[in-house]
Amino acid sequence: MPTLQPPERREQIPRLELRQISKRFPGCLANDKVDLSVMPGEIHALLGENGAGKSTLVKCIYGVQQPDEGQIHWEGDPVEIKSPAQARHLGIGMVFQHFSLFETLTIAENIALGIDDAPGMKQLSERIVEVSGLYGFPMDPKKTVLNLSVGERQRVEIVRCLLQHPGLLIMDEPTSVLTPREVDKLFETLRQLRDEGVSILYISHKLAEIQALCESATVLRHGRVTAQCDPRRETHKSLAEMMIGSELPQTERPPAHPSERPVLAVKSLSRPTDDPFGVSLQDVNLEVRGGEVVGIAGVSGNGQSELMRLLSGEETSSNADRLQIEGKAVGNLDPAARRRLGLNFVPEERLGRGSVPEMNLMENTLLTAARQGLVRHGLIQNRVMRERAEAVRERFDVRCPGVQAQARSLSGGNLQKFIVGREILQRPKILIAGQPTWGVDVGAAAAIHQALVDLREQGCAILVFSEDLDELFEISDRLAVIFNGRLSPTKAVSETSRDEIGRWMGGLFPQPGGNDSATPVREVASHVG
Amino acid sequence: MWVKLEKRPEASSAMIYASPVLAGALTLVFGLVIFAALGKAPGHAFYVFFIEPIHNLYGLGELTVKASPLILIAAGLTVGFRAGVWNIGAEGQLAVGAICGSVLALAFPDSHSPLLLPGMLVLGALGGMAWAAIPAFLRTRFNTSEILTSLMLVYVAQQLLVYLVNGPMRDPSGFNFPQSAMFGEAATWGPIVPGIRLNGGFFIALLSLVALYFLLKRAFLGFQIRAAGLSEAAARYAGIRANRMTWLSLLIGGAAAGVAGVNEVAGPIGQLLPSVSPGYGFAAIIVAYLGRLHPVGILLAGLLMALIYLGGESAQVLLHLPDAITGIFQGMLLFFILAVDVFVNFRLRFAGPAKQEAA
Numbered sequence: 001m002p003t004l005q006p007p008e009r010r011e012q013i014p015r016l017e018l019r020q021i022s023k024r025f026p027g028c029l030a031n032d033k034v035d036l037s038v039m040p041g042e043i044h045a046l047l048g049e050n051g052a053g054k055s056t057l058v059k060c061i062y063g064v065q066q067p068d069e070g071q072i073h074w075e076g077d078p079v080e081i082k083s084p085a086q087a088r089h090l091g092i093g094m095v096f097q098h099f100s101l102f103e104t105l106t107i108a109e110n111i112a113l114g115i116d117d118a119p120g121m122k123q124l125s126e127r128i129v130e131v132s133g134l135y136g137f138p139m140d141p142k143k144t145v146l147n148l149s150v151g152e153r154q155r156v157e158i159v160r161c162l163l164q165h166p167g168l169l170i171m172d173e174p175t176s177v178l179t180p181r182e183v184d185k186l187f188e189t190l191r192q193l194r195d196e197g198v199s200i201l202y203i204s205h206k207l208a209e210i211q212a213l214c215e216s217a218t219v220l221r222h223g224r225v226t227a228q229c230d231p232r233r234e235t236h237k238s239l240a241e242m243m244i245g246s247e248l249p250q251t252e253r254p255p256a257h258p259s260e261r262p263v264l265a266v267k268s269l270s271r272p273t274d275d276p277f278g279v280s281l282q283d284v285n286l287e288v289r290g291g292e293v294v295g296i297a298g299v300s301g302n303g304q305s306e307l308m309r310l311l312s313g314e315e316t317s318s319n320a321d322r323l324q325i326e327g328k329a330v331g332n333l334d335p336a337a338r339r340r341l342g343l344n345f346v347p348e349e350r351l352g353r354g355s356v357p358e359m360n361l362m363e364n365t366l367l368t369a370a371r372q373g374l375v376r377h378g379l380i381q382n383r384v385m386r387e388r389a390e391a392v393r394e395r396f397d398v399r400c401p402g403v404q405a406q407a408r409s410l411s412g413g414n415l416q417k418f419i420v421g422r423e424i425l426q427r428p429k430i431l432i433a434g435q436p437t438w439g440v441d442v443g444a445a446a447a448i449h450q451a452l453v454d455l456r457e458q459g460c461a462i463l464v465f466s467e468d469l470d471e472l473f474e475i476s477d478r479l480a481v482i483f484n485g486r487l488s489p490t491k492a493v494s495e496t497s498r499d500e501i502g503r504w505m506g507g508l509f510p511q512p513g514g515n516d517s518a519t520p521v522r523e524v525a526s527h528v529g
Numbered sequence: 530m531w532v533k534l535e536k537r538p539e540a541s542s543a544m545i546y547a548s549p550v551l552a553g554a555l556t557l558v559f560g561l562v563i564f565a566a567l568g569k570a571p572g573h574a575f576y577v578f579f580i581e582p583i584h585n586l587y588g589l590g591e592l593t594v595k596a597s598p599l600i601l602i603a604a605g606l607t608v609g610f611r612a613g614v615w616n617i618g619a620e621g622q623l624a625v626g627a628i629c630g631s632v633l634a635l636a637f638p639d640s641h642s643p644l645l646l647p648g649m650l651v652l653g654a655l656g657g658m659a660w661a662a663i664p665a666f667l668r669t670r671f672n673t674s675e676i677l678t679s680l681m682l683v684y685v686a687q688q689l690l691v692y693l694v695n696g697p698m699r700d701p702s703g704f705n706f707p708q709s710a711m712f713g714e715a716a717t718w719g720p721i722v723p724g725i726r727l728n729g730g731f732f733i734a735l736l737s738l739v740a741l742y743f744l745l746k747r748a749f750l751g752f753q754i755r756a757a758g759l760s761e762a763a764a765r766y767a768g769i770r771a772n773r774m775t776w777l778s779l780l781i782g783g784a785a786a787g788v789a790g791v792n793e794v795a796g797p798i799g800q801l802l803p804s805v806s807p808g809y810g811f812a813a814i815i816v817a818y819l820g821r822l823h824p825v826g827i828l829l830a831g832l833l834m835a836l837i838y839l840g841g842e843s844a845q846v847l848l849h850l851p852d853a854i855t856g857i858f859q860g861m862l863l864f865f866i867l868a869v870d871v872f873v874n875f876r877l878r879f880a881g882p883a884k885q886e887a888a
Contacts, residue, residue: 313768314766335767336768338768352760356760358759363752367756367763367766368767378748378749379747380747380748380749380752
């Protein structure tokens with residue numbers, strides 16, 4: 001580490017100071033006179049909803065974009081950051097939310113590609129061992145990235161930054177892909193870095209994390225700074241108010257009255273993958289009854305998308321019995337046929353799967369609701385189609401100029417409300433939703449949660465796949481975890497805890513089949529390959 | 530300095546419709562430059578190429594004769610292009626349609642039945658569909674690119690046609706010329722207005738536009754076709770079967786081309802020749818795109834393309850230019866529509882290499 005400011009001078013010169021930064025895009029003011037300062041050895045939170053302008057601000061700091069107005073000061077001196085290379089040269093490192101690693105290369109090769117003036121391979125490998133050991137996560141530079149877990153990949157990115165002795169480390173939503181255990185480990189590393197004098201700009205919308213980790217925070221809303229505070233002295237409620245301008249809505253969830261017989265049953269479903277980066281499903285068993293919400297937790301990439309495609313019918317299986325809707329074998333039916341039996345699906349990708357981007361909301365309603373009077377004798381019933389689209393728009397508060405608007409012109413949250421609403425208005429018997437609130441702002445997420453719980457009250461069976469444990473604990477009646485293509489047994493939410501589910505997300509759950517001994521699935525799985 | 534094409538966030542909707550007009554204008558400008566380079570007075574050449582062919586009623590009739598196959602085939606191909614199925618073998622489907630229609634005409638040379646011509650049209654449609662079914666089967670069964678198979682089958686169809694008019698279908702009293710006997714009256718389109726060659730084929734082409742409009746705007750099937758073409762994953766999610774769309778759109782395109790083939794042999798030609806089409810099947814691809822895959826656009830684009838065919842003929846006669854001039858104009862039109870579309874969807878950015886930053 002380079003010599004940093006001595007502690008007594010810390011208060012005087014901020015490592016990074018933004019003064020009146022504004023950034024305009026056609027049709028929106030992404031940042032409006034934003035002030036922000038990060039002191040040496042401080043973990044500073046940048047808090048805000050999706051679309052509040054956090055990413056734009058960070059891009060200005062990291063040199064990806066240039067602000068239209070305002071100044072950036074680094075160690076007290078005004079600077080103009082024209083490129084990420086220049087930002088790195090100043091001592092700014094950034095760990096992106098979506099990693100930029102080549103899966104088929106080794107850790108050392110990836111790091112060599114990502115830093116300026118990389119030393120020789122041997123020397124670099126030594127440095128990687130040294131730095132990773134220093135921060136408590138020793139890694140083998142010769143390992144291929146393909147075989148690393150998501151948490152390990154993130155550490156590769158962190159080491160890549162640390163090798164360049166950053167004075168400021170920017171972390172963009174770093175916990176969104178981690179298990180609770182990995183989050184704890186990451187926080188330890190970040191605190192150690194802070195104690196060594198590194199400043200950290202920590203971007204998140206998760207209030208609990210920010211309270212646990214950060215000693216100061218800047219809150220953005222609609223591109224403007226709404227508060228600068230010490231999050232440890234605030235409550236959840238007050239932070240949420242600064243962030244969204246109103247109280248955080250709570251989902252009302254009356255006790256469940258599940259049906260006696262399962263509406264959806266998955267029976268020892270296995271499916272080898274033909275994609276080299278895919279996950280093979282192994283002996284998945286699951287029952288969802290009417291009137292209950294079953295949540296499937298797990299870090300993404302553990303077989304969720306494969307399982308969802310088989311459930312929705314986008315992929316069919318020749319063995320029809322493996323999937324049953326109300327006792328009827330449906331494994332060989334396509335999505336339209338399953339929808340006729342009452343199974344509706346909200347996919348993870350909203351644009352280009354849940355909706356056709358270039359089509360308007362009316363046509364996108366027709367996409368899955370055709371059988372409900374929108375088409376007669378092969379002809380589109382324009383009036384019925386418009387009414388249905390309007391109904392979705394009104395009931396689910398989809399904000400758009402009108403149902404003539406193209407799907408791609410809607411914000412992520414509004415499009416998701418539209419898709420969820422479109423499926424719910426078809427009165428499904430089973431609704432399967434993948435990451436229903438991923439990237440959706442807090443208000444829209446609350447609306448979607450409430451809509452799902454209300455649907456449960458009408459006796460619908462609901463299955464939710466999510467990476468967000470807060471979400472799952474808020475809306476689910478029972479929980480299971482998917483890891484490496486295997487599904488854990490389900491447990492009632494009241495009988496489990498975040499800790500237990502967190503451990504399960506790391507692969508440590510009892511083998512389905514009765515005995516309670518926690519066999520580490522990770523080892524079994526690695527033998528199976 | 531690096532030149533970079535950058536996708537525009539949203540293409541201007543006005544430009545989407547203005548771009549065919551712009552492409553037409555650019556073709557005209559460069560056409561005049563070519564005339565000048567060939568030593569022809571541009572003003573006169575323009576007159577010969579674009580005005581002279583249609584300055585009288587007969588010329589307008591000729592325009593409909595040329596436009597009919599272009600419009601009909603383009604309407605059929607549009608269904609496929611909307612579905613993301615690239616049938617570029619309409620020229621071959623046209624030839625097979627012409628052969629099948631001719632078989633019926635030659636089998637009943639003395640018939641006066643009013644059903645003969647409709648029968649020929651049905652057979653032609655079936656022939657075109659059968660030819661288009663080959664790429665459909667290969668695509669859905671073996672995932673073969675229909676672009677390659679449909680194109681290669683054009684040459685197979687043309688060889689088949691050459692073989693037939695040199696062999697089994699050759700006119701026995703035709704002095705060994707490679708052509709069939711002339712069709713009887715019941716097997717040909719009669720003139721509608723005396724003195725000009727406008728025939729019923731043109732009305733079939735107009736009907737095909739109405740059908741296309743109805744399919745794309747009102748029918749659920751048309752919606753499924755569009756959805757499949759716009760987003761494969763969304764179509765699969767909705768339960769639209771991609772294979773069904775591939776079959777349907779190739780069969781519709783094949784049927785249209787097959788009927789166009791019959792209209793040629795039963796209309797202006799009146800017999801089966803080795804050259805039933807001066808490249809209508811390929812030119813129709815340009816017509817479909819120039820017409821923005823929209824019925825009204827296809828009508829206008831079809832008429833323009835027909836005028837280029839007529840202008841090429843007139844330039845051969847009056848300006849003594851080779852018939853390649855038609856191909857040059859068609860090529861320029863396609864080139865400019867593609868080029869203009871690139872700039873409608875993308876913009877040029879000049880950037881230094883420093884911007885090529887791996888984020």
